[in-house]
Amino acid sequence: MSPLIPLYAQIDESALEAMASRGIVRRARTDAANVRFESMGAEEIVCKIEGATVRLDDKGLAKARCSCPAATTCRHKIAVVLALRTLAGEQQAASAVEIDWLARLSTFDRKTLQSAVGKTGLREAMRLLALAEATTVEAGKLTLKVMLRLNSEDIEVAIPAQGDFTSVVSGLPERRRLASHAAAILAARGHFGLEAITFDEAEAVADQKEFVPDALLLTAMQDAVRRAYAQGFAFPSRALEERLMLLAVSSRAEAMPRLSASLRRIAEGLEQRRSRNVNHDAVELLREIAFAHALLHAMSQTRDDGRLRRLAGTVRAEYEPVGDVDLIGLGATLFETMTGAAGVTAHFIEPTTGRRFTASLARGTTHDTRFDPRAAYRTQAVWGKTLAELSSAAYRLSGAHASSTGRLSLSQASRADAIQPFRPNRELVTAWAQDRNGQLADLTYMSWPILADYLGRCFAPSLDRPLLSAQPVILVPSRIAPVTFDDLTQRLRWPLMDVSGAWISLTLDHDDEGRGLGASRIAALEAAIGDGDNKRPFAIVAIARPEGGKIILEPIALWGETQMSLDFPDRILRQSTDVVSRIMAGLRRRVAQFAPPPPADVTMRQTTQLLQAGIDALISFAEAGLHGSARERLLAPLAKTYQLASLPPLAQLLLRTIESSESDISPTALAAAQGVFTLQSFTSRLQVWT
Structure with missing residues (x-):
């Protein structure tokens, strides 16, 4: 009998379900009877x-390994395991001997875990455990099933009674x-x-002091x-x-950590592309690769310790204590x-x-349809x-913990006390907006040009800090116009005027079928301001x-x-295609007599199209395997176009790519990609008109 049989016969159904699904x-249980063993050697079993x-x-x-095209654990592998269990004897596979899980888990001490996953992996494990809203541990005959419930998913892991970490x-x-x-x-x-495994503060400080970029590692990452x-x-x-x-x-x-996270995202994007995942986004993959390449180049060239640490990112827990904080809910x-x-x-x-802080409740609906x-x-x-x-x-x-981006931990160790309904009034919110030196000056606005300048600075790209997503x-408008439908953008447009007569538009997505979040928001907004008898709001909270x-x-x-x-109106709104269709039909009939329409920003639209053309060309160039003929076909015309469009820096980057040697083609192309993405970010602005 092959010595490999006991290794697989000890895998029970709890472990199999953790690897695949019930x-x-x-x-596979039905397929197990059809398994045909071809060889059962000491080093390999083939069936x-x-x-x-x-x-x-x-x-x-x-x-x-299985010859079928399945990207994950397939039913063929599971069927073979079930057949091996039958071959070894069900009683032998499911021994009645009670397992000492305390002794079993004590073998996984810090030294063992750190040897298996590295210090970075162990830190990530601690982060995942800290993020878990709940954990469940169920002991079976041969397997310990552990469930970690996170915000967006449930992680199910099976720990067998025997074997090392790889089991x-x-x-x-x-x-x-x-x-x-x-x-x-x-x-x-x-x-x-068992005693918790942690990194003490002294060790964390020592790690921080010891930080020196590893030249060989940077070179390997760059390659x-x-x-x-x-x-x-x-x-x-x-x-x-x-x-x-x-x-x-x-x-x-x-x-x-910034480089580490970027490499993870690149690996994930490549995996999606290889498996032809419907969610794969080639533009985002190129953006991530170009960012990582630029970050690596900056770190290899920087000698200033302060900037070097900003580029590398801070090694710290996902959540840090922020003490007791007084908060106001914005919606x-x-x-x-x-x-x-x-x-x-x-x-x-x-x-x-x-x-600003946020708190989220979320699940991946593909895993938990009950949420x-x-x-x-x-x-x-x-x-x-x-x-x-x-x-x-x-x-x-009290006892608040928050991430560097302001996300609050949902730990029950924190408590909300001294709760009072927040009822904003016009005088209070206006005072916030008028005090430009106050703590809430960057939150509340009565002037749209000042708002546009602030948002432009918020979303400006920088290698030295993570990009802000939202x-x-x-907004405290002096005049509110009716909601209209913009045929150009295919979105709802809600114009607001500031104290000096400048206009901006708030937008809402919709779909023609009248379903989804956009439809419910349209119905709620129409119910709130569509009736002329309703009093208009004095302020709007927007994201x-x-x-x-843009x-x-x-x-x-x-x-x-x-x-x-808008997502949680006081009264339940009727949700149907007819309601949204009626609202949309009315919005399409409205004329722009209450607010001037935004001017056609032809220059900005042309710039956006030119930049997108550059991104598409660089993706096509990579898809062509960086072949020499693709340089002249894809990049040369674009370089001329950028030169004529008064974008000489981008034209120069593309010309460097065209003229580079085979060994330099990839880095020069990525430099061009980073240039296009950077300019695209700088051109993002809030449209204000009079």
């Missing part, structure tokens, strides 16, 4: 099932297994009362990033993804992502400092209260974000005699 295991060939060795099921299994992509498996082990250790551009678009490979991940999680990379908004995640985010401001963001907003307790209560209240958050602001060369503003709450959230 449905796949159920189907066939339904035309697929499965090969097992001593590296475990996670490293098993731990899950259905996670390979790039995420190390840290997630270590986090599950940490959670299980805590469940059984991998250049290969990601040169090969990833044309010939994406698992080997390149694994190379990037190994560099990202190496112990030497832990002092450079809440629902969100949905292309990957299926959905949730609700509440926005808060600390009036004494002007710092309803609207219901969670009204019923799920956060710090002892619901987001519905807190998002329109003034309160003190920013809440409060600003850069998009396609900065857009989306309303989330209206402040008038009462506060109204």
Whole structure:
């Protein structure tokens, strides 16, 4: 009998379900009878099932190979394991001997875990455990099943009764297994009362003092990033993804968290491209590769210690204690992502400092269909209260923890106290806007040119700090025009005039079928301001974000005699296609007699199109394998166009790419890409007109 059989016979169904799904295991159970063993040697077991060939060795099921095209653990591998369990005897596989899980988990001490995942991976495991809203640990006959419930997903990991760290299994992509498996082990250790594994402050300070960029590591990262551009678009490979991940999680990379995170994102983008994932975005992949290349170049050339640390990023926990903070709720908004995640985010401001905070409840709907963001907003307790209560209240958050971006930890160790309904009035909000030296000067605006200048600075690109994705602001208009439909942008446009007669437009997305978040917001906004008898709000809370060369503003709450959230109106609005269609038809009939239409910004539109053409050409160049003929066909005409369009820096970058040698083609092309993306970010601005 092959010595490999006991290794696989000990894998029970809990572990198999953690690697795949209950449905796949159920189907594999039927297929197990059709498994045909071709060879059972000491080093490899080879078998066939339904035309697929499965090969097992001593590296475990996670490293098993199958000839089928499945990207994850397939039913063929699981069927073989079930057949081996039958071959070994069910009683032998599921021994009645009680497992001492305390002794088992004590073997995974800090030294063992750090050896398996590295210091960076162990830090990431601690971060994941800290982010978990809940953990469950269930002991089976042969496996300990651990569930970590995070904001956007549930991580399920199975720890077998025997084997080293590599025996731990899950259905996670390979790039995420190390840290997630270590986090599950940490959670299980805590469940059984074992001492927590931590990094003490002295060690963290020592690590920080020891930070010196490793020249060899930077060179290796630079080579991998250049290969990601040169090969990833044309010939994406698992080997390149694994190379990037190994560099990202190496112990030497832990002092450079921004680079580490960027390499992870590149690996993920390449994996999506290789597997032809519907969510793959080639533009975002190129943006990430160009950013990583620029960051690596800057770090290799910088000698200033302060800037070097800013480029590398700060090594710290996801959440840090911020003490007791007094907060005011600005409102809440629902969100949905292309990957299926959905949730609700509440926005808060600390009036004494002007710092913005957020708190989110979210799930990946593909994993948890029972989660309803609207219901969670009204019923799920956060710090002892619901987001519905807190998002329109003034309160003190005791024992608060927050990330560097202002995201608040939902830990129940924090408590919301001294809660009072927040009822903004015109005098209070106007005073905020007029005091340009006050702490809330960057939050509240009565002048749109000042707002445009502030948002331009907020979203300006810089290698020295992470880019801001969104920013809440409060608008105090002197005049509010009716909502209209913009045929050019295919969006709802809500014009607002400031104290000096300047105009801006708030926008709302919609879809022709009258479904989704856009439809409900349209109906809520129409119910609030569409009737002439309704009093108009004196202030609007909006979210600003850069998009396609512009900065857009989306309303989330209206402040008038009462506060109204567009996603959570006080009265239930009728949701149907007919209602939204009727509203849209009325908006299309309105003429621009209340507000001048925004002027056609031809120059900005042409610049945006030129920059997008450059991005498309650089992607096509990579897809062509950086072939010499593609330089003349794709890049040469674009360089001439940029020169004629008074964009000589971009033209020069493209000419350098065209004239570069084979060894320099990738770095010069990435420099050109970073130039295009940087200029695209600088041209993002809020349109203001009179």
